[in-house]
Amino acid sequence: MRTRTGFSILTLIVAIGIAIVMMSIESQHQAVAAAAAPAASQAPADGKLRIIFFGAHPDDSEYGGAGVAMKWAKLGHHVKLVSTTNGDIGHWETAGGPLALRRTREVMEVGRRLGTTTEVLDIHDGEIMVTLENRRTFTRLIRQWGADVVVGPRPNDYHPDHRYTSVLVQDSAYMVLVPFFCPDVPPLKRNPVFLYTSDRFQRPTPFRPDVAVGIDEVIEPTLDALLVMESQIHEGGATGNAALFPRDGAGRESRRKQVRANLANRYARQAEQYRATLAKFYGEEQARKIRYAQAFEVCEYGSQPSPEELKRLFPFFAERK
Numbered sequence: 001m002r003t004r005t006g007f008s009i010l011t012l013i014v015a016i017g018i019a020i021v022m023m024s025i026e027s028q029h030q031a032v033a034a035a036a037a038p039a040a041s042q043a044p045a046d047g048k049l050r051i052i053f054f055g056a057h058p059d060d061s062e063y064g065g066a067g068v069a070m071k072w073a074k075l076g077h078h079v080k081l082v083s084t085t086n087g088d089i090g091h092w093e094t095a096g097g098p099l100a101l102r103r104t105r106e107v108m109e110v111g112r113r114l115g116t117t118t119e120v121l122d123i124h125d126g127e128i129m130v131t132l133e134n135r136r137t138f139t140r141l142i143r144q145w146g147a148d149v150v151v152g153p154r155p156n157d158y159h160p161d162h163r164y165t166s167v168l169v170q171d172s173a174y175m176v177l178v179p180f181f182c183p184d185v186p187p188l189k190r191n192p193v194f195l196y197t198s199d200r201f202q203r204p205t206p207f208r209p210d211v212a213v214g215i216d217e218v219i220e221p222t223l224d225a226l227l228v229m230e231s232q233i234h235e236g237g238a239t240g241n242a243a244l245f246p247r248d249g250a251g252r253e254s255r256r257k258q259v260r261a262n263l264a265n266r267y268a269r270q271a272e273q274y275r276a277t278l279a280k281f282y283g284e285e286q287a288r289k290i291r292y293a294q295a296f297e298v299c300e301y302g303s304q305p306s307p308e309e310l311k312r313l314f315p316f317f318a319e320r321k
Contacts, residue, residue, distance in 0.1 A: 045146065048075075048076050048077045048078055049072065049077040049078070049148050049149065049313065049315075050077070050078045050080075050145055050146045050147050050148050050149070051069070051072055051077065051078070051079045051080070051147065051148065051149040051150075051151065052079075052080045052082060052141065052142060052145045052147045052149070052150055052151070053065045053069070053079070053080065053081045053082060053151045053152070054082050054084060054138070054150070054151070054152040054153075054165055054168075054169050055081070055082070055083055055084065055152070055153065055165065056083070056084050056085055056128065056153070056159065056161035056162045056164075056165040057083055057084075057085055057087045057090055057103075057125060057161065058083040058086070058087040058090075058103040058104060058106065058107040058120055058229075059083075059087075059103075059106075059107065059229050059232045059233075059237075060083065060153070060162070061081035061082060061083060061107075062081060062107055062110045062111075062114075062225075062226055062229065063197075063226065063266075064151060064152075064153070064197040065079065065081050065114065065116065065151070066114075066215070066222050066226065066267070066294060067213075067215025067218045067219060067222040067267065067292065067294060068213050068215060068294050068314075069081065069114050069115075069116050070114045070115060070116075070215075070218045070221065070222055070225075071213070071215065071217075071218055071316055073114060073115030073116055074115065074218070075315060078117070078145075079114075079115070079116040079117070080116060080117040080118070080119065080145050081107070081110075081111055081114075081116050081117070081118050081119075082118075082119050082120075082121065082141060083107060083118075083119070083120045083121065084121050084123060084128055084134075084138075084161070084165045084168070085121065085123045085124060085125045085126070085127070085128050085161055086100040086103070086104065086120055086121065086122055086123060086124065086125060087099065087100060087103040087104075087120075087125050088100040088103075088124055088125045089124070089125040089126055089238065090103065090125050090231070090232065090237050090238050091231055091235065091237060091238060091240070092235075092236065092237070092238060092239065092240045092241055093235075093242070099231070100120075100122075100125075102231055103120075103229075103231055103232075104120045106228055106229045106230070106231060106232075107120065107229065109225075109228045110225045110226060110228050110229060113221065113224065113225035113228070114222070114225050119141075121137065125161065126160070126161060128160075128161050128164050128165060128168075129164060130164050130167050130168060130171070134168050135168060135171050135172065135175065136181075136182050138168045138169060138171070138172045139172045139175045139176055139181065139182050139185075140182050140184075140185045142172055142176050142188070142192065143176055143182070143185045143186065143187065143188055144185060146188070147176075147188070147192045148192055148193065148313065149192055149193050149194075149195060149313055150169060150172075150173075150192045150193070150194045150195070150302070151194075151195045151196070151197060151296065152165060152166055152169040152194075152195075152196065152197070153165060153166045153196065153197055153199065154166055154196045154197075154199055154201070154207065154297070155167055155170065156201050156203065156204060156205075157199065157201060158201075166196075169194065170194070170299065170301055173191065173192075173194050173299065173301035173302040174191070174301065176188045176191065176192070177191055190303065191302045191303045192302055192303060193298065193302055193303045193304075193305050193309070193313060194298075194299035194301055194302035194303075195210075195211075195296040195297065195298060195299060196296060196297040196298075196299055197294075197296060198270060198274075198294070198295045198296070198297070207295075207297055208297045209273075209274040209277040209295040209296070209297065210277070210295075210296060210297050210298045210310070211277065211281065211295065211296050211298075211310050211314055212270070212274040212277040212278045212281065212293050212294070212295040212296075213281075213293060213294055213295075213314055213316055214271070214278065214282065214287075214290035214292065214293050214316075215267060215292045215293060215294060216290060216291050216292050219264065219267065219291075219292045223260055223263055223264060226263060227256070227259065227260060227263065230245070233259045233263065234252075234255055234256065234259055264292070267292040267293060267294060268291060268292055270292075270293045270294055270295055271290050271291055271292055271293035273295075274293060274295040275287060275288075275290075277295060278290055278293060281311070281314075281317045282317055298310075
């Protein structure tokens with residue numbers, strides 16, 4: 001049967017079905033954007049430090065910030081964790097809007113527990129590029145936060161999203177000062193200190209630990225916070241499988257204990273690997289007692305801090321007795 005316009009009823013039904021699917025996809029996209037929308041308020045000008053972390057996916061800034069982010073927050077400093085993509089292909093079983101929403105919810109809860117602000121940019125996972133538009137986005141975020149410290153990954157890394165996030169952070173290291181670049185947001189009066197999080201990559205140059213911070217006193221609540229990211233830690237993210245996180249209670253409890261131990265070891269290894277740097281800031285005796293730590297490298301772009309300035313930006317070294 002055909003309508004007077006010449007279209008069959010079947011064609012009309014298919015067209016309606018396609019329209020419904022497209023509306024559903026757009027609705028999910030809008031929901032992700034709403035969940036990831038930046039907070040309206042900026043870090044107040046109250047004399048406290050302002051630190052912003054950039055990570056490529058909804059877990060990278062959380063791993064990079066971790067205990068140090070919590071320590072800053074406990075002292076009343078303002079810390080923001082930014083994911084530069086929405087993580088919508090970062091799981092072996094699900095993808096798209098539902099996964100982006102799930103991962104956004106996870107990191108929002110991590111931020112709540114760490115005491116930080118969180119923002120997830122609505123850029124598809126695996127698709128962030130070094131573009132003028134993204135350079136402007138990064139520059140605006142740093143300016144809006146009024147950052148004293150900007151932290152991100154190094155540019156030599158296995159994942160393209162990690163590499164390009166690093167380059168975009170680097171590209172902002174000068175542009176945050178230029179008045180007529182993104183003139184809608186006032187430029188910073190002083191270039192922040194830009195830092196890299198630690199990694200294992202050796203070429204073209206290995207990570208250099210310029211500062212290391214003990215996190216023993218916050219390791220347990222830090223692990224509690226990070227383990228909220230079940231899609232990545234328990235289920236294995238993009239390269240996981242169903243066997244990793246069994247459905248039975250005993251199996252899940254065993255997996256939780258395993259991933260907690262693995263995560264703790266991540267920060268224990270940094271304490272061992274960067275013991276000499278810990279000693280520079282804590283002294284030999286105190287450094288030997290530190291079980292968990294995080295280390296950072298000073299980027300050659302941005303302000304170049306003196307040892308005294310590093311101690312001001314990391315106001316933790318007089319805590320341990």
